[in-house]
Amino acid sequence: MALDFDRSIIGSEFDRTVLEPVREEDIRAYVAASGESSPAGDPQVAPPTFVVRIRGRRFMPENMPNLGRMGFDAGKDIDFGAPIRVGDVLTAVSTVHDIYEKTGRSGSMAFLVLRTVVTNQRDEQVAVIDQKMMFR
Amino acid sequence: MSDAIRFEDIDVGHELPALRLTLTNEQVKQYALIARMPGGRFMSDEDARKEGLPGQIVPGNMSLALFSRLIGQALPGAALTRLSATFRGLVRPAHALVVHGVVTEKHCTDHGDLLECDLVLESADGDRWVTGTASVRLPARR
Numbered sequence: 001m002a003l004d005f006d007r008s009i010i011g012s013e014f015d016r017t018v019l020e021p022v023r024e025e026d027i028r029a030y031v032a033a034s035g036e037s038s039p040a041g042d043p044q045v046a047p048p049t050f051v052v053r054i055r056g057r058r059f060m061p062e063n064m065p066n067l068g069r070m071g072f073d074a075g076k077d078i079d080f081g082a083p084i085r086v087g088d089v090l091t092a093v094s095t096v097h098d099i100y101e102k103t104g105r106s107g108s109m110a111f112l113v114l115r116t117v118v119t120n121q122r123d124e125q126v127a128v129i130d131q132k133m134m135f136r
Numbered sequence: 137m138s139d140a141i142r143f144e145d146i147d148v149g150h151e152l153p154a155l156r157l158t159l160t161n162e163q164v165k166q167y168a169l170i171a172r173m174p175g176g177r178f179m180s181d182e183d184a185r186k187e188g189l190p191g192q193i194v195p196g197n198m199s200l201a202l203f204s205r206l207i208g209q210a211l212p213g214a215a216l217t218r219l220s221a222t223f224r225g226l227v228r229p230a231h232a233l234v235v236h237g238v239v240t241e242k243h244c245t246d247h248g249d250l251l252e253c254d255l256v257l258e259s260a261d262g263d264r265w266v267t268g269t270a271s272v273r274l275p276a277r278r
Contacts, residue, residue, distance in 0.1 A: 033163070033170040034201035037208050039215065048204045048216045052197040053171045073196045075222040080215075 003101045003110055005065035014061035015094040019054065022046065022088045026053075039083060046084040051127040052076075054118055056092045067099070067110040068135030074111065075132045082124040089121040097130060110135040140213025143249035143274040146239055152210035152253065154236035155202065159194060164229045167198045194227035199266045203255045206235045207270055214272045217250065221268035232260040237270070248273040 027046045031038060036047035084090070097115035101108060112133045118126040161180065168178035173195050176183030181191040200221050207216055227233070234257075241252035250271050257266035 029170050033167040034198065035205050036201050037205075047201075047208075048219065049197065049201045052200065055172050073223055075220070076196060076200060077218070077220040078200070079218050 003065075003067070003099065005067075005099065007099075009061065009063060009065065009096050010098060011095060012061065013093060013095050015056035015058040015092070017056040017092050019090045019092065022084055022086055022090065024086045026050075027084075027086065044086045048080055049078075050084055051078065051080075051118060051129065054090060054092050054116070056094050056116065058094070060114075061096055065099070067112060070136060071112075072134045073131070074134040077130040077132075079128040081126050081128075082120060082122075084120070084126055088126075090126060091119050093117050093119075107136065140275055141211050143242070143251070143276040146211075146242070146251060146274070148239055148242060150239040152206055152237040152239075154234050155206050155209065156232070156234050157202075158232050159198075159229045161192055161229045164192060164194050164198065167201070168195055171195065171197050173197065189226070190228075192229055194229060196221065196223045196266075199223070199227055199257050200268075202233070202235050202257060203237075203266075203268050203270065206237060206255065207253070207272055210237070211251070211272055211274065214251075214274050216270060217247070217273050218271040219268065220270070221255075221266050223266055225263065225265040227257065227265045234258050234260060249276045250274075 024043060030050050031047060038045045038047050094114055094116045098113040101110050114131045116129045120126050165179050177187050177189055177193050178195050184192045200219060203219060204216060207214060237253045237255040239251050240254050243250045250273055253270045255268040255270055256264055258264045
């Protein structure tokens with residue numbers, strides 16, 4: 001059965017959060033937990049996937065259509081821009097990037113792609129993160 | 137950086153030396169807390185079973201971090217410009233993991249000299265739990 005939802009939700013912004021300044025201890029803790037290294041070993045610069053710990057106030061739009069019973073994290077794409085440094089004040093803006101349906105051997109699945117664009121206090125783009133959720 | 141690999145040193149087909157490791161339950165819990173993912177499924181076997189899972193699982197973001205770690209170790213001096221992962225199966229702590237990759241393309245672009253890599257996180261038996269791709273910028277000799 002084709003997905004039935006109001007397509008005006010696609011492209012809509014559902015969260016804009018300005019985060020607390022990045023602290024050196026945050027970077028140090030992430031390096032220890034992930035095993036990643038800071039670029040050039042500089043403890044003032046975060047390793048690439050540090051950006052995934054950014055959380056806005058809302059994870060999902062309030063008017064989210066019902067896509068299915070269970071949601072799974074299906075994947076993630078990250079385009080990296082300016083490195084994250086100690087003291088950076090990051091802003092995360094999240095939108096519904098896409099909703100689509102696929103039919104596979106196990107039946108029909110709906111996919112939701114949430115896009116978060118992260119910028120720093122100099123308006124440099126730090127990352128574009130597409131999180132793909134699968135519902136069945 | 138003296139040990140940096142140069143763009144010209146790498147050919148298509150170059151295999152990134154595999155990362156072999158077994159994550160402990162505590163390492164996974166600590167990562168989830170630091171990465172602000174406090175869901176029960178990442179905290180303990182007991183909490184994960186309450187969510188209908190077979191036991192504690194590794195967050196997808198931690199698999200991304202393992203891919204980034206592989207790139208950092210295999211290509212010192214490289215800058216990751218894009219990372220993509222598809223989560224195909226549950227990655228569990230206390231199971232041997234192999235993370236490996238291969239260079240599939242080389243490009244000289246306006247944004248620098250880039251390598252494209254295919255990445256895999258799999259079990260010791262070859263079950264592919266996470267697959268991915270990465271674009272990596274390397275310094276050139278010229």
